[in-house]
Amino acid sequence: MSQFTVLILAAGQGTRMCSDRPKVLHELAWVPILQHVLNAAKALGPARILVVTGHGAPAVEQAFAGEEITWVRQEEQKGTGDAVRCALSALQGVAGNLLILAGDIPLIRPEILNELVKVHETGPHQLTLLSTTLANPRGYGRVVRGMDGHVQAIVEERDANAEIRSLREINSGIYVVSLSRLAGWIQQLRNENAQGEYYLPDIVGMALGEGGVNSVHHDDFQSLEGINDRSQLARAEDVFRDRIVARLMASGVTFTDPGSCRLAADVQIGRDTTIFSHCILGPGVEIGSHCQIGPFCHLEASHIAASVHIESFSHLNGAKVAAGSHVGPYARLRPGALLEEGSKVGNFCEIKKSRIGEGSKVSHLAYIGDADIGRKVNVGAGTITCNYDGKNKFKTVIEDGVFIGSDTQLIAPVRLGKNSVIAAGTSVSKDVPEGALAITRSPQKHVPNWHERIRARTQGQK
Ligand code: UD1
Ligand code: CA
Numbered sequence: 001m002s003q004f005t006v007l008i009l010a011a012g013q014g015t016r017m018c019s020d021r022p023k024v025l026h027e028l029a030w031v032p033i034l035q036h037v038l039n040a041a042k043a044l045g046p047a048r049i050l051v052v053t054g055h056g057a058p059a060v061e062q063a064f065a066g067e068e069i070t071w072v073r074q075e076e077q078k079g080t081g082d083a084v085r086c087a088l089s090a091l092q093g094v095a096g097n098l099l100i101l102a103g104d105i106p107l108i109r110p111e112i113l114n115e116l117v118k119v120h121e122t123g124p125h126q127l128t129l130l131s132t133t134l135a136n137p138r139g140y141g142r143v144v145r146g147m148d149g150h151v152q153a154i155v156e157e158r159d160a161n162a163e164i165r166s167l168r169e170i171n172s173g174i175y176v177v178s179l180s181r182l183a184g185w186i187q188q189l190r191n192e193n194a195q196g197e198y199y200l201p202d203i204v205g206m207a208l209g210e211g212g213v214n215s216v217h218h219d220d221f222q223s224l225e226g227i228n229d230r231s232q233l234a235r236a237e238d239v240f241r242d243r244i245v246a247r248l249m250a251s252g253v254t255f256t257d258p259g260s261c262r263l264a265a266d267v268q269i270g271r272d273t274t275i276f277s278h279c280i281l282g283p284g285v286e287i288g289s290h291c292q293i294g295p296f297c298h299l300e301a302s303h304i305a306a307s308v309h310i311e312s313f314s315h316l317n318g319a320k321v322a323a324g325s326h327v328g329p330y331a332r333l334r335p336g337a338l339l340e341e342g343s344k345v346g347n348f349c350e351i352k353k354s355r356i357g358e359g360s361k362v363s364h365l366a367y368i369g370d371a372d373i374g375r376k377v378n379v380g381a382g383t384i385t386c387n388y389d390g391k392n393k394f395k396t397v398i399e400d401g402v403f404i405g406s407d408t409q410l411i412a413p414v415r416l417g418k419n420s421v422i423a424a425g426t427s428v429s430k431d432v433p434e435g436a437l438a439i440t441r442s443p444q445k446h447v448p449n450w451h452e453r454i455r456a457r458t459q460g461q462k
Helices: 033-040 059-061 078-091 110-122 179-187 199-206 231-251 450-460
Strands: 003-010 048-053 072-073 097-102 127-133 142-145 151-155 168-180 213-217 298-300 315-317 344-347 348-352 361-364 367-368 372-375 384-386 396-398 409-411 414-416
Touching: 003 033, 003 078, 033 048, 033 097, 033 110, 048 059, 048 168, 059 072, 072 078, 078 097, 078 179, 078 384, 097 110, 097 179, 110 127, 110 168, 110 213, 110 315, 151 199, 151 367, 168 199, 179 199, 179 396, 199 213, 409 414
Parallel strands: 003 048, 003 097, 048 072, 127 213, 298 315, 344 361, 348 367, 367 384, 372 396, 384 409, 396 414
Antiparallel strands: 097 168, 127 168, 142 151, 142 168
């Protein structure tokens, strides 16, 4: 490829989103729409990437602060042609070709762009546009071709008559142009149209007089669909998910109901793992082989080793689960939860910033926060680490082999020595020596004939 530059148009308000947020910052699979476009552009290795911002520009520029981008401002959004005009001064003296992309086509694939640039470079034309055919072309600019099949014009839906509206070939909004001609065309743009805007596609008509226009028609219409409203955004989520699922299934992962799941692009899953319906696997999720992730689980930024079983309705964020462990149903693992090999966290248990040692069990209704639990510990139902005094957090240490009875409070900072036993209903506020029994319950008393006495008393009142 010879030298080329990329220009992404992202200044529009995105009126049809009905949102306070700039359209290109709306997220598709946890990532801003514009980031997807940017990633595709970067994959081509252009000399430089320019992005035109306008509506919500500070927020957009801040969201991409870490990227190598030349920002261009379009103060007033007067159309896609005007947006390109705003970039002309930044492009002055730059030679070669310019790939122009809209910032609202997040499903675009680098392969498609590559092909377009190559076609432009090898042909004699000054402009090459990318089109596709849609079953429902509503809202798009239509590609009008002459009898000879050559492109004659792009007509926006709002300026189109019934005959043109019936055409299903649409302008993708992606073009490659020769930089030597661009400024001349842009200066000739007029805004005499239904929207009173300067339309970039009007340069097609100008390029026709200068050696013609080339076009590449792509069948993969899904990759070219723009996001203008929230239903298009939801549909794009489905397409994006289908791509990730296809990649994972091809590598040996089973999805029992892929259409009900949502997945981030970076999700990694080992072979022979089964993902049941309605799972949400967000960014930073790594799952080993031979695992089962039950229905309605939500995982983010978590590492799951091999042969782990996570049962339905569990929520994991920032957790690390070692091989052969069992989680859920209805478990919550918060940041810093570390489950070592063969451990178990059962229903209605919350674990935060705590290690659960090898083979240890926290099976029912517990809160474990800021704790370090050793090997083969049994944490009884309803055990709570009281780690917070309203100001500071304190640590609980539970050594190997400890047995904690039900309904126990561990008032941190506190240490339970190796093999100690905590009787049910105990409030532990002092360290427990190794092998000792700790019990704080008051002795059980019996008041004889209680039922009889109460009855006699209430009858006397009548
Ligand atoms: C545009 C094309 C249409 C094409 C469709 C493909 C025009 C006039 N029409 O329509 O032919 O079929 O894309 O998706 O170009 N933008 C600016 N500044 C502006 C206006 C828009 O930067 O003043 C940016 C937007 O942020 C957006 C992109 O340009 O990323 C396209 O604008 P949009 O309003 O979505 O154009 P469409 O109506 O979709
Ligand atoms: Ca659009």
